[in-house]
Amino acid sequence: MTIKTRFAPSPTGHLHVGNIRTALHNWMFAKKQGGVFLLRLDDTDAERSKEEYVTAIREDLAWLGMAPDEEQRQSARFDRYEAQLEKLKASGRVYPAYETAQELDLKRKIQLGRGKPPIYDRAALALADAEMAAFEAQGRKPHWRFKLDHEVPITWTDLIRGDQHFNPALLSDPVIRREDGSWLYILPSAIDDIDMEITHVVRGEDHVANTAVQIQMFRALGAEPPEFAHEALLVGTEGKLSKRLGSLGVSSFRERQIEPQAIIALLARIGTSDPVEPIVAVEPLIATFDFSRFGRAPARFDKEELAQLNQKIVHLLDYDEVQRRLPEDMDAAAWEVIRPNLHDMGNVDQWWQVVTGPVPVAELSPEDREFLSIAHARLEELEASDYLWKSLTDALKDATGRKGKPLFMPLRQALTGLDHGPDMNALLPLIGKAAALARLAKAAA
């Protein structure tokens, strides 16, 4: 049997870290088994679903390198849901209810006030035909609920959480369809999982109770439930499931010059017993992916940790991977020289500026300026070569007796305008003899 996972976001907003993590785990699990990764847009809510978010979700997944193998959307399958609902009606597993949202809300408040769990009381189940007819006569239309079988305990072995047990009597019969005919996600999701032959449902632990309900739905529809893996949610650095985390999307990562590889490397490992490591290629990440390594406690997502990982990732990036984002005339050799000093890809221009100039003129003492004019004279006599820096500093050592910091720091400042930066041995050939002479002359003046 081929493995098939699905990522089922509702296009009511952009993907955020939590979403991305879930998508990633679905994708990695499928890839590890040579399976299929399905993107299913849960757009049953026509009010809130927007086409721009559909596009954004596709683009974000592609940018992260996990384009789906297949795409489906629930809005195209309403006929199918209708047909399946009829079957459930026929087998008595769904029933009409006429309460208004306000009435239900009131009931819940009363239950809560009494210290009881706010579970639907199944009043609609006791309705006589005449009462229903009366509601219909008033023009009231029913919404539909799925009838949980209270006699059958719900159990499954979760790939992350282990054996799970739910008492169906402690769960509300879920509303599956509104009076206006629109669908709630829970039944369509189960129908889709069956029809699309999903073998593994990987989602956040906020769905465990839904899974309990859906397991009865699968069975009521004559299907065996798939495997389930519910992962612990991500929390922010404050320890709470932060609102800020919900707004951290791909666009904010792009703005902050975070490479997709860094996001993948962090999200693949965070909350697992494997260490978060700067790994650029996705294959080793996939190879170590294993649900048994997932912790059950919420993991902390730290933007700072992501930034640090990103820096290490940048230091591992090959020239061909970044070439199209580099200044046009920057070659592989220059990339190698500049790369170790990068904080993120946003620093490239700054360092390339140091090579191509112009650079700011350093403030120097009269002694240093005199030293630099000697340096200028010596450099003029030298051949441009890969060892230009060594030849120059050797010559100056002999000529002036300077050594150590007093020897090289004025040179670095004159040549780069900065007191830190890439190795001058590598940098000077990049700057070139002519430009170096000009900078020395300017700083000595």
Next chain:
RNA sequence: GGCCCCUUCGUCUAAGGGUUAGGACGCGGCCCUUUCACGGCUGAAAUACGGGUUCGAAUCCCGUAGGGGUCACCA
């Protein structure tokens, strides 16, 4: 409030009765580098609390505290 899950260095975690409680990230120090960074080495750093069970508990049991989730005509 009911139900479910969780609690080991700052962070992510390993160790399912006997360990100097291990690793990774971060942090400190040293080395390398005629700068910064990179890299190498090294150090500090944890079993939430209280009771049991046991020769022996991070590990099993109970309780307390704390955290997370859920209990929608959202997904």
